[in-house]
Structures are given as C-alpha cells and as structure tokens.
Amino acid sequence: MHRTKTLVLALAAGLVLPFAGWAQPAYPARPITLVVGFPPGGGADTVARIVGDSLSRQLGQPVVIDNRPGAGTTIASDFVARAAPDGYTLLLGSAGLYGGDRQLYKNVKYDGAASFTPISRWSLAPMLLAVSNALPARNVGELIALAKAQPGKLAYSSSGAGVVTHLAALAFERAAGVQMLHVPYKGGAPSLQAVAAGDVQLTFGTPPSVLPLAQGGKLRMLATTGAQRSPQLPDLPTVAESGVPGYEFSFWFGLFAPAGVPRDVADRLFEASTRALADPQVRERLEKSGNTPAPSASRTEFGQWAAVEGRRTLELTQRSGATNE
Structure with missing residues (x-):
C-alpha cells in the first residue's frame, strides 16, 4: 500500500512539473x-x-x-x-x-x-495663429480690436467642424471676448489656402502646415497658442502674452x-x-x-x-x- 501511494504521488508530481514550466513569458514576448x-x-x-x-x-x-x-x-x-x-x-x-x-x-x-x-x-x-496678408492687424491686440469693431464679420477657417483647429478658435473667442465667423473646410491644406488667398482672414493651424506658407510670404503668423514660446520660433509671442491672459491651447x-x-x-x-x-x-x-x-x-x-x-x-x-x- 505504501509503495502504491508513493507511485501515485510520483506520477502526480510528474504531471504538475511540466505545467509549472508553462508560466506566461515576461512581457513583451512578441511584437x-x-x-x-x-x-x-x-x-x-x-x-x-x-x-x-x-x-x-x-x-x-x-x-x-x-x-x-x-x-x-x-x-x-x-x-x-x-x-x-x-x-x-x-x-x-x-x-x-x-x-x-x-x-x-x-x-x-x-x-x-x-x-x-x-x-x-x-x-x-501648440498651434499657430496665422492671418491673411490683406488683414491690417500686425499683432493679436490689433486683431482683437478689428474683431470687436465687426462682431461676427471676421472669418476664420478650420480643417473641419469640431476638430482642434476649430476648438482653438472657439477658445480664443471666449478668452478674448470676440465673436467671429467660422468657415470649415475639408482638411488643413484647403483651410490654410483660404487664408493665403484672402478668402478668410485668419486660422489656427499646426506648425508643420503653417510654417511653409509663412516662410513663403503667403500669410503672417501673429502668435503661438502654447503656454510658452516655441523653441523653434523664439521671436513669436504667445497669445497669452499678447493680451489674452490665461489663453493656452495645445x-x-x-x-x-x-x-x-x-x-x-x-x-x-x-x-x-x-x-x-x-x-x-x-x-x-x-x-x-x-x-x-x-x-x-x-x-x-x-x-x-x-x-x-x-x-x-x-x-x-x-x-x-x-x-x-
């Protein structure tokens, strides 16, 4: 009887030990x-x-x-x-x-x-606040003054309703106390081209999209929407330091x-x-x-x-x- 019990335990151990080696491998084990x-x-x-x-x-x-x-x-x-x-x-x-x-x-x-x-x-x-070359505003303060003088008339483009380029402008309207006209486009490229062509007066765009047009003289950058100035554009002020304290949108x-x-x-x-x-x-x-x-x-x-x-x-x-x- 004792030998039988020993044999059963040995068989059980033989069954358990292999499974113990099947533990999950350390993460990550595959792509x-x-x-x-x-x-x-x-x-x-x-x-x-x-x-x-x-x-x-x-x-x-x-x-x-x-x-x-x-x-x-x-x-x-x-x-x-x-x-x-x-x-x-x-x-x-x-x-x-x-x-x-x-x-x-x-x-x-x-x-x-x-x-x-x-x-x-x-x-x-951050995003970049860019305006048409035809717009007389040379800084954010002048832009706000124009918007307040013509409530609902100054038009801004976006790459679509509800996307970040639209939300950045909505946050700006609220912080600056202005009302502007939203003109949505199907994508960032046509939105920026509308500013360059003078079809709308301003937009909030991403740096990779805005910079080539600004460097080519097709539009003007007034400010960055970040909390601090961009290391790539140290001379460009933030919206907050340009007369809209507390504004930040990234x-x-x-x-x-x-x-x-x-x-x-x-x-x-x-x-x-x-x-x-x-x-x-x-x-x-x-x-x-x-x-x-x-x-x-x-x-x-x-x-x-x-x-x-x-x-x-x-x-x-x-x-x-x-x-x-």
Whole structure:
C-alpha cells in the first residue's frame, strides 16, 4: 500500500512539473501594435513613429504602427477598446477620447474613462495663429480690436467642424471676448489656402502646415497658442502674452492601453515611454516636427490630466454644435 501511494504521488508530481514550466513569458514576448487614427505622414503618425521606434528598443520587441484613419479617429479607438487587454494592442490617443468623440459621432460605443488605461503623455504641440496678408492687424491686440469693431464679420477657417483647429478658435473667442465667423473646410491644406488667398482672414493651424506658407510670404503668423514660446520660433509671442491672459491651447498625444491591462504591463509601458522620451535623439526629432516631448510624472498623473483636458475639449465640442451624424 505504501509503495502504491508513493507511485501515485510520483506520477502526480510528474504531471504538475511540466505545467509549472508553462508560466506566461515576461512581457513583451512578441511584437506590439500601436494603432494610430490618422493616415501615414501626418503629425500623429510622425509622433507615433519617432517614439515607437525608441519604445521598441526599450522593450526589446518591434512596435508596429497600424494606421486606421477615418471617422475622426473613432475607428482606431474603437478597435483598441475592443482588443485583448494584454499590452500587445495600444492606442495613440488624445483628448477626444473623453467625450468629444461621442459628441461628434453618436454611434461611438467606447468611453475614455472606462474603456482605456492611460499610460503616459508623449507630446504637446501648440498651434499657430496665422492671418491673411490683406488683414491690417500686425499683432493679436490689433486683431482683437478689428474683431470687436465687426462682431461676427471676421472669418476664420478650420480643417473641419469640431476638430482642434476649430476648438482653438472657439477658445480664443471666449478668452478674448470676440465673436467671429467660422468657415470649415475639408482638411488643413484647403483651410490654410483660404487664408493665403484672402478668402478668410485668419486660422489656427499646426506648425508643420503653417510654417511653409509663412516662410513663403503667403500669410503672417501673429502668435503661438502654447503656454510658452516655441523653441523653434523664439521671436513669436504667445497669445497669452499678447493680451489674452490665461489663453493656452495645445494638442497632445499619449499612449493608452485597453481597460483591464495588467498593472505590471502598464507599469512596464510607462517606464519604457519615460526612457524613450528622455532620449536626446527622440527629443530632437520631436522638436523638429513641431512637437514638445512631454512625459508624465506617473500613470496616475497622466490619467488625471488627460481627464481634465478631455472635459475641456468636450465642453468646446458641445459649444461648437458640431456633429458628423
């Protein structure tokens, strides 16, 4: 009987030991997909590829960029929200996740606070306030004076109702106490061409889009919307220091994972992001693209900050009255 019991225990041990060796490998054990809701070549894609390249070196696995443009980035966001929360499908996200997307697209099913785990902020980028050469205003103060003298007459273009170029102008109207006429276009290029042609008087555009036209003498830059002057344009004042105290509007990108991702995986991604954004070459490449490296102090800090920014974006989106349904 004793020999029989010993044999049974030995067989059981033989069955258990192999399974013990089947423990999950350390994360990451295979390539990671970073989903971007914009087409290749744009500002978001540039940030994703610059930081993603360094992130792959930090993690020891390829970070593959998966561009899924369309429906104001909601296609990409929905794809990641429904992905397995294992850290292998991530999202380059922004403030629209926190309600702005659902304001614009009523069929959106995800919720920023419930569907995603914030990992880290990656970049901040100011916009540029640019005006037509035909406009007599040479600074923000003169622009405000013209707008107040002609309520609802001064026209500004945007790359679409409810998008950041529109929201930046709405925030400016509120902060400066002016009322202007919104003329939406289908994209940044036609929006800026309208300013260059004098069809509208001003716009708020991204640096990569505005700078070539400004350098070519097709339009004039009056200010940057950031909290501080841009290192690339040190002589260009901010809107705030030009007579609109408190005004600041920057668009940002950060890393998000699906809700429910294991804490150790989220921590690993945060640490790798922090190291990537500390790399001097990464910082230089981001700054040359018009972005400022902006790593978060912690995952908690990023989550709280993103939620506040998201609420502000939602309020501006609601004020715009824009909807794409």
